[in-house]
Amino acid sequence: MITNFTYFIPTRVLFGAGQLNHLHEQQLPGKKALIVTTSGKSVKRNGTLERVEKQLEMANVEYTLFDRVHPNPTLANVMDASILGKESGCDFVIGLGGGSAMDAAKAIAFAMTNPGDLWDYSFSTTGGKKERIAQPLPIVCITTTAGTASEVDPWGVITKEETGEKSGFFSGESMYPILSIVDPDLMMTIPSQFTAYQGMDAFFHATESVINTKNHIMGEMFALKAIELVAKYLPLAVKDGSDKEARYYMAVANSLAGYYMLCTSAHSMEHSLGGFYPELPHGAGLIMIAHAYYQKFADLKVCEGQMIKIAKAMGVHNAISGQDFVNALDKLIADIGMSDLKMSDFGITKEYLKSCPERTRKVMGGDISADPAELSDMDMLEIYLQSYK
Structure with a gap:
Protein backbone atom coordinates (compact mmCIF):
# COMPACT_ATOMS: atom_id res chain seq x y z
CA MET A 1 0.00 0.00 0.00
CA ILE A 2 1.35 3.43 -0.94
CA THR A 3 0.31 6.02 1.62
CA ASN A 4 1.30 9.54 2.54
CA PHE A 5 2.54 10.34 6.02
CA THR A 6 3.31 13.27 8.29
CA TYR A 7 6.27 12.84 10.61
CA PHE A 8 6.73 15.30 13.45
CA ILE A 9 8.58 14.64 16.68
CA PRO A 10 9.32 17.92 18.44
CA THR A 11 11.52 16.42 21.16
CA ARG A 12 15.15 17.52 21.33
CA VAL A 13 17.12 14.42 22.34
CA LEU A 14 20.57 14.47 23.91
CA PHE A 15 21.78 10.91 23.39
CA GLY A 16 24.91 9.23 24.68
CA ALA A 17 27.10 8.54 27.66
CA GLY A 18 27.57 11.58 29.89
CA GLN A 19 24.79 13.66 28.33
CA LEU A 20 23.19 14.37 31.71
CA ASN A 21 26.16 16.64 32.35
CA HIS A 22 24.84 18.97 29.65
CA LEU A 23 21.38 19.52 31.08
CA HIS A 24 22.33 22.91 32.52
CA GLU A 25 23.46 24.10 29.07
CA GLN A 26 19.99 23.62 27.56
CA GLN A 27 17.28 26.23 27.26
CA LEU A 28 14.98 24.93 29.97
CA PRO A 29 11.29 25.85 29.68
CA GLY A 30 10.77 27.53 33.05
CA LYS A 31 12.16 28.80 36.32
CA LYS A 32 10.94 26.07 38.68
CA ALA A 33 10.67 22.35 37.95
CA LEU A 34 8.56 19.65 39.54
CA ILE A 35 10.88 16.63 39.54
CA VAL A 36 8.80 13.46 39.32
CA THR A 37 10.31 10.12 40.26
CA THR A 38 9.21 6.81 41.71
CA SER A 39 8.94 5.68 45.30
CA GLY A 40 11.98 3.45 44.76
CA LYS A 41 15.37 4.49 46.00
CA SER A 42 17.58 3.84 42.99
CA VAL A 43 17.86 7.41 41.65
CA LYS A 44 18.78 8.56 45.15
CA ARG A 45 21.10 5.69 45.99
CA ASN A 46 23.08 5.90 42.74
CA GLY A 47 23.31 9.70 42.85
CA THR A 48 21.26 10.44 39.71
CA LEU A 49 18.73 12.63 41.52
CA GLU A 50 21.50 14.63 43.17
CA ARG A 51 23.17 15.13 39.78
CA VAL A 52 19.91 16.40 38.25
CA GLU A 53 19.40 18.79 41.14
CA LYS A 54 22.95 20.07 40.70
CA GLN A 55 22.38 20.60 36.99
CA LEU A 56 19.23 22.63 37.72
CA GLU A 57 21.09 24.74 40.27
CA MET A 58 23.78 25.43 37.67
CA ALA A 59 20.99 26.59 35.34
CA ASN A 60 19.48 28.80 38.07
CA VAL A 61 16.30 26.73 38.08
CA GLU A 62 14.50 25.96 41.34
CA TYR A 63 12.81 22.61 41.93
CA THR A 64 10.35 20.65 44.06
CA LEU A 65 10.49 16.86 44.34
CA PHE A 66 7.59 14.42 44.08
CA ASP A 67 9.00 10.94 44.74
CA ARG A 68 5.91 8.82 45.31
CA VAL A 69 5.09 7.43 41.84
CA HIS A 70 4.18 3.72 41.86
CA PRO A 71 5.75 1.24 39.40
CA ASN A 72 2.40 1.35 37.59
CA PRO A 73 1.60 5.07 38.12
CA THR A 74 -1.87 5.76 39.44
CA LEU A 75 -4.48 8.45 39.07
CA ALA A 76 -3.93 9.30 42.74
CA ASN A 77 -0.20 9.78 42.03
CA VAL A 78 -1.04 12.21 39.25
CA MET A 79 -3.52 14.27 41.22
CA ASP A 80 -1.33 14.43 44.37
CA ALA A 81 1.67 15.56 42.35
CA SER A 82 -0.33 18.13 40.39
CA ILE A 83 -1.53 19.71 43.63
CA LEU A 84 2.04 19.84 44.96
CA GLY A 85 3.29 21.31 41.69
CA LYS A 86 0.66 24.05 41.62
CA GLU A 87 1.13 24.92 45.29
CA SER A 88 4.89 25.10 44.76
CA GLY A 89 4.63 27.37 41.72
CA CYS A 90 6.30 24.93 39.31
CA ASP A 91 6.11 25.90 35.65
CA PHE A 92 7.46 22.72 34.04
CA VAL A 93 7.77 19.03 34.89
CA ILE A 94 10.77 16.69 34.77
CA GLY A 95 10.19 12.94 34.58
CA LEU A 96 13.29 11.26 36.06
CA GLY A 97 13.49 7.48 35.90
CA GLY A 98 11.87 4.79 33.82
CA GLY A 99 8.56 4.69 32.06
CA SER A 100 6.57 5.05 35.26
CA ALA A 101 8.15 8.38 36.18
CA MET A 102 8.04 9.73 32.63
CA ASP A 103 4.44 8.60 32.01
CA ALA A 104 3.37 10.16 35.29
CA ALA A 105 5.21 13.39 34.47
CA LYS A 106 3.22 13.79 31.24
CA ALA A 107 -0.11 13.25 32.97
CA ILE A 108 0.88 15.57 35.83
CA ALA A 109 1.83 18.31 33.35
CA PHE A 110 -1.66 17.95 31.88
CA ALA A 111 -3.43 17.88 35.24
CA MET A 112 -1.64 21.03 36.42
CA THR A 113 -3.24 23.15 33.69
CA ASN A 114 -6.66 21.56 33.25
CA PRO A 115 -9.48 21.72 35.83
CA GLY A 116 -11.02 18.76 37.58
CA ASP A 117 -9.72 15.21 37.64
CA LEU A 118 -7.36 13.75 35.03
CA TRP A 119 -9.85 10.94 34.40
CA ASP A 120 -12.39 13.53 33.23
CA TYR A 121 -10.24 13.66 30.08
CA SER A 122 -9.47 9.94 29.74
CA PHE A 123 -10.94 7.87 26.90
CA SER A 124 -10.83 4.68 28.97
CA THR A 125 -13.97 2.85 30.09
CA THR A 126 -14.96 5.18 32.92
CA GLY A 127 -13.22 8.25 31.54
CA GLY A 128 -15.09 11.51 31.02
CA LYS A 129 -13.72 11.92 27.47
CA LYS A 130 -13.64 15.70 27.80
CA GLU A 131 -11.58 17.94 25.55
CA ARG A 132 -8.69 19.67 27.27
CA ILE A 133 -9.02 23.31 28.32
CA ALA A 134 -5.33 24.23 28.24
CA GLN A 135 -1.99 22.99 26.99
CA PRO A 136 0.00 20.86 29.45
CA LEU A 137 3.05 22.37 31.10
CA PRO A 138 6.33 21.74 29.25
CA ILE A 139 7.85 18.32 29.92
CA VAL A 140 11.48 17.23 30.20
CA CYS A 141 12.33 13.51 30.38
CA ILE A 142 15.51 11.96 31.73
CA THR A 143 15.30 8.23 31.21
CA THR A 144 17.23 5.78 33.38
CA THR A 145 15.92 2.64 31.62
CA ALA A 146 15.68 1.16 28.13
CA GLY A 147 12.12 -0.06 27.80
CA THR A 148 9.14 2.24 27.36
CA ALA A 149 10.54 4.94 25.05
CA SER A 150 8.40 7.48 26.90
CA GLU A 151 11.18 9.97 26.31
CA VAL A 152 10.28 10.22 22.61
CA ASP A 153 6.52 9.68 22.52
CA PRO A 154 3.42 11.64 23.65
CA TRP A 155 1.76 8.82 25.64
CA GLY A 156 1.48 8.03 29.31
CA VAL A 157 -0.03 4.92 30.91
CA ILE A 158 -2.00 5.58 34.09
CA THR A 159 -3.98 3.19 36.32
CA LYS A 160 -7.25 4.07 38.01
CA GLU A 161 -6.95 1.84 41.06
CA GLU A 162 -10.64 1.77 41.99
CA THR A 163 -11.60 0.13 38.70
CA GLY A 164 -8.33 -1.57 37.74
CA GLU A 165 -8.16 0.38 34.46
CA LYS A 166 -4.59 0.59 33.19
CA SER A 167 -4.98 2.81 30.18
CA GLY A 168 -3.04 5.00 27.80
CA PHE A 169 -3.42 8.76 28.24
CA PHE A 170 -2.84 11.05 25.28
CA SER A 171 -3.56 14.67 24.45
CA GLY A 172 -1.89 15.35 21.13
CA GLU A 173 1.52 16.70 20.21
CA SER A 174 1.71 18.89 23.30
CA MET A 175 2.47 15.82 25.41
CA TYR A 176 5.75 15.17 23.66
CA PRO A 177 8.68 16.11 25.91
CA ILE A 178 10.38 19.24 24.65
CA LEU A 179 13.73 17.86 25.83
CA SER A 180 14.87 14.33 26.63
CA ILE A 181 18.17 12.97 27.86
CA VAL A 182 19.06 9.37 27.00
CA ASP A 183 22.29 8.67 28.85
CA PRO A 184 23.26 4.97 28.93
CA ASP A 185 25.52 5.65 31.92
CA LEU A 186 22.35 6.11 33.98
CA MET A 187 21.25 2.55 33.11
CA MET A 188 24.34 0.67 34.28
CA THR A 189 22.98 -0.27 37.72
CA ILE A 190 19.60 -1.70 36.64
Missing part, protein backbone atom coordinates in the same frame (compact mmCIF):
# COMPACT_ATOMS: atom_id res chain seq x y z
CA PRO A 191 19.29 -5.26 38.02
CA SER A 192 19.37 -8.01 35.40
CA GLN A 193 15.74 -9.00 35.98
CA PHE A 194 14.45 -5.52 35.27
CA THR A 195 16.88 -5.10 32.39
CA ALA A 196 15.16 -8.10 30.83
CA TYR A 197 11.63 -6.84 31.51
CA GLN A 198 12.38 -3.39 30.12
CA GLY A 199 14.31 -4.62 27.10
CA MET A 200 11.51 -6.94 26.07
CA ASP A 201 8.98 -4.11 26.36
CA ALA A 202 11.04 -2.25 23.74
CA PHE A 203 11.24 -5.43 21.66
CA PHE A 204 7.47 -5.92 21.67
CA HIS A 205 6.86 -2.27 20.78
CA ALA A 206 8.84 -3.03 17.64
CA THR A 207 7.41 -6.46 16.81
CA GLU A 208 3.84 -5.24 17.26
CA SER A 209 4.63 -2.34 14.95
CA VAL A 210 5.85 -4.71 12.24
CA ILE A 211 2.93 -7.17 12.32
CA ASN A 212 0.45 -4.29 12.66
CA THR A 213 -1.89 -4.00 9.68
CA LYS A 214 -1.43 -0.23 9.77
CA ASN A 215 2.32 -0.62 9.51
CA HIS A 216 4.19 1.79 7.25
CA ILE A 217 7.59 1.41 5.62
CA MET A 218 8.80 4.46 7.56
CA GLY A 219 8.00 2.84 10.89
CA GLU A 220 9.23 -0.56 9.82
CA MET A 221 12.67 0.93 9.26
CA PHE A 222 12.90 1.93 12.93
CA ALA A 223 11.23 -1.21 14.25
CA LEU A 224 13.36 -3.77 12.45
CA LYS A 225 16.58 -2.09 13.56
CA ALA A 226 15.31 -2.01 17.14
CA ILE A 227 14.51 -5.75 16.93
CA GLU A 228 17.99 -6.49 15.59
CA LEU A 229 19.67 -4.57 18.40
CA VAL A 230 17.55 -6.07 21.19
CA ALA A 231 18.10 -9.61 19.94
CA LYS A 232 21.85 -9.05 19.89
CA TYR A 233 22.46 -6.88 22.94
CA LEU A 234 19.75 -7.64 25.52
CA PRO A 235 21.24 -11.03 26.50
CA LEU A 236 24.60 -9.28 26.95
CA ALA A 237 23.11 -6.49 29.09
CA VAL A 238 21.26 -9.03 31.23
CA LYS A 239 24.43 -11.09 31.69
CA ASP A 240 26.63 -8.07 32.53
CA GLY A 241 24.94 -4.81 33.41
CA SER A 242 28.26 -2.98 33.26
CA ASP A 243 28.71 -3.80 29.57
CA LYS A 244 28.81 -0.26 28.16
CA GLU A 245 28.36 -1.33 24.55
CA ALA A 246 25.30 -3.44 25.36
CA ARG A 247 23.74 -0.65 27.42
CA TYR A 248 24.40 1.86 24.65
CA TYR A 249 22.76 -0.21 21.93
CA MET A 250 19.81 -1.15 24.16
CA ALA A 251 19.24 2.57 24.71
CA VAL A 252 19.36 3.09 20.94
CA ALA A 253 16.91 0.23 20.37
CA ASN A 254 14.51 1.59 22.97
CA SER A 255 14.34 5.05 21.44
CA LEU A 256 14.11 3.68 17.89
CA ALA A 257 11.13 1.53 18.89
CA GLY A 258 9.50 4.63 20.37
CA TYR A 259 9.99 6.84 17.35
CA TYR A 260 7.27 4.90 15.57
CA MET A 261 5.15 2.76 17.86
CA LEU A 262 1.98 0.99 16.68
CA CYS A 263 0.98 -1.48 19.36
CA THR A 264 -1.50 -4.28 18.73
CA SER A 265 -3.82 -6.05 21.17
CA ALA A 266 -0.84 -7.56 23.01
CA HIS A 267 -0.36 -4.34 24.96
CA SER A 268 -4.05 -4.10 25.78
CA MET A 269 -4.01 -7.71 26.94
CA GLU A 270 -1.14 -6.97 29.30
CA HIS A 271 -2.87 -3.85 30.62
CA SER A 272 -5.80 -6.06 31.59
CA LEU A 273 -3.39 -7.97 33.82
CA GLY A 274 -1.38 -5.06 35.19
CA GLY A 275 -4.45 -2.94 35.95
CA PHE A 276 -5.67 -5.38 38.60
CA TYR A 277 -2.25 -6.68 39.63
CA PRO A 278 -0.13 -3.50 39.87
CA GLU A 279 2.92 -5.38 41.18
CA LEU A 280 3.23 -7.07 37.78
CA PRO A 281 5.96 -5.30 35.76
CA HIS A 282 4.67 -4.40 32.32
CA GLY A 283 7.51 -6.13 30.49
CA ALA A 284 7.03 -9.29 32.55
CA GLY A 285 3.35 -9.42 31.60
CA LEU A 286 4.20 -9.02 27.92
CA ILE A 287 6.77 -11.82 28.12
CA MET A 288 4.25 -14.13 29.80
CA ILE A 289 1.73 -13.96 26.96
CA ALA A 290 4.22 -13.58 24.10
CA HIS A 291 4.63 -17.19 22.96
CA ALA A 292 0.91 -17.99 22.81
CA TYR A 293 0.09 -14.59 21.30
CA TYR A 294 2.53 -14.80 18.39
CA GLN A 295 2.01 -18.53 17.94
CA LYS A 296 -1.67 -17.79 17.28
CA PHE A 297 -0.83 -15.57 14.30
CA ALA A 298 1.88 -17.94 13.08
CA ASP A 299 -0.62 -20.82 13.09
CA LEU A 300 -3.12 -18.70 11.17
CA LYS A 301 -0.39 -17.69 8.70
CA VAL A 302 -1.84 -14.19 8.47
CA CYS A 303 1.42 -12.21 8.62
CA GLU A 304 4.04 -14.65 7.37
CA GLY A 305 5.98 -12.04 5.41
CA GLN A 306 6.24 -9.67 8.37
CA MET A 307 7.19 -12.42 10.79
CA ILE A 308 9.89 -13.59 8.42
CA LYS A 309 11.30 -10.05 8.36
CA ILE A 310 11.39 -10.06 12.18
CA ALA A 311 13.08 -13.46 12.29
CA LYS A 312 15.74 -12.30 9.85
CA ALA A 313 16.31 -9.15 11.90
CA MET A 314 16.88 -11.47 14.88
CA GLY A 315 19.59 -13.30 12.96
CA VAL A 316 17.59 -16.20 11.47
CA HIS A 317 18.80 -15.50 7.95
CA ASN A 318 17.20 -18.61 6.42
CA ALA A 319 13.75 -17.89 7.91
CA ILE A 320 10.88 -19.06 5.72
CA SER A 321 7.83 -18.90 7.99
CA GLY A 322 6.26 -17.18 10.96
CA GLN A 323 7.19 -20.20 13.06
CA ASP A 324 10.84 -19.26 12.61
CA PHE A 325 10.10 -15.98 14.40
CA VAL A 326 8.24 -17.71 17.22
CA ASN A 327 11.19 -20.09 17.68
CA ALA A 328 13.63 -17.17 17.75
CA LEU A 329 11.41 -15.38 20.26
CA ASP A 330 11.37 -18.44 22.54
CA LYS A 331 15.17 -18.63 22.33
CA LEU A 332 15.56 -14.93 23.18
CA ILE A 333 13.26 -15.28 26.20
CA ALA A 334 15.30 -18.30 27.33
CA ASP A 335 18.60 -16.50 26.77
CA ILE A 336 17.55 -13.71 29.16
CA GLY A 337 16.35 -16.19 31.79
CA MET A 338 12.64 -15.41 31.52
CA SER A 339 11.18 -18.75 30.34
CA ASP A 340 9.82 -19.63 33.78
CA LEU A 341 7.88 -16.45 34.54
CA LYS A 342 4.60 -17.35 36.25
CA MET A 343 1.41 -15.32 36.47
CA SER A 344 0.65 -17.14 39.71
CA ASP A 345 3.77 -15.66 41.30
CA PHE A 346 2.07 -12.26 41.02
CA GLY A 347 -1.21 -13.50 42.46
CA ILE A 348 -3.01 -13.81 39.12
CA THR A 349 -5.61 -16.57 39.08
CA LYS A 350 -7.12 -18.54 36.23
CA GLU A 351 -10.51 -17.33 37.38
CA TYR A 352 -9.48 -13.71 36.87
CA LEU A 353 -8.37 -14.46 33.30
CA LYS A 354 -11.98 -15.11 32.30
CA SER A 355 -12.70 -11.37 32.65
CA CYS A 356 -9.66 -10.25 30.69
CA PRO A 357 -10.93 -10.42 27.08
CA GLU A 358 -13.77 -8.01 27.85
CA ARG A 359 -11.42 -5.72 29.76
CA THR A 360 -8.91 -5.85 26.91
CA ARG A 361 -11.45 -4.32 24.55
CA LYS A 362 -12.08 -1.42 26.93
CA VAL A 363 -8.62 -0.29 28.01
CA MET A 364 -6.39 1.84 25.82
CA GLY A 365 -3.10 0.08 25.25
CA GLY A 366 -2.82 -1.14 21.70
CA ASP A 367 -4.98 -0.91 18.62
CA ILE A 368 -7.01 -4.13 18.49
CA SER A 369 -8.31 -3.23 15.04
CA ALA A 370 -4.75 -3.42 13.71
CA ASP A 371 -4.18 -7.07 14.64
CA PRO A 372 -3.14 -9.30 11.70
CA ALA A 373 -6.32 -11.32 12.30
CA GLU A 374 -9.32 -10.46 14.44
CA LEU A 375 -9.10 -12.14 17.83
CA SER A 376 -12.39 -13.19 19.38
CA ASP A 377 -12.92 -13.20 23.14
CA MET A 378 -12.42 -16.97 23.01
CA ASP A 379 -9.12 -16.51 21.13
CA MET A 380 -7.87 -14.06 23.76
CA LEU A 381 -8.93 -16.31 26.62
CA GLU A 382 -7.14 -19.21 24.96
CA ILE A 383 -3.95 -17.11 24.76
CA TYR A 384 -4.25 -16.18 28.44
CA LEU A 385 -4.89 -19.77 29.54
CA GLN A 386 -2.05 -21.17 27.43
CA SER A 387 0.24 -18.58 29.03
CA TYR A 388 -0.80 -19.35 32.59
CA LYS A 389 1.65 -20.99 34.97
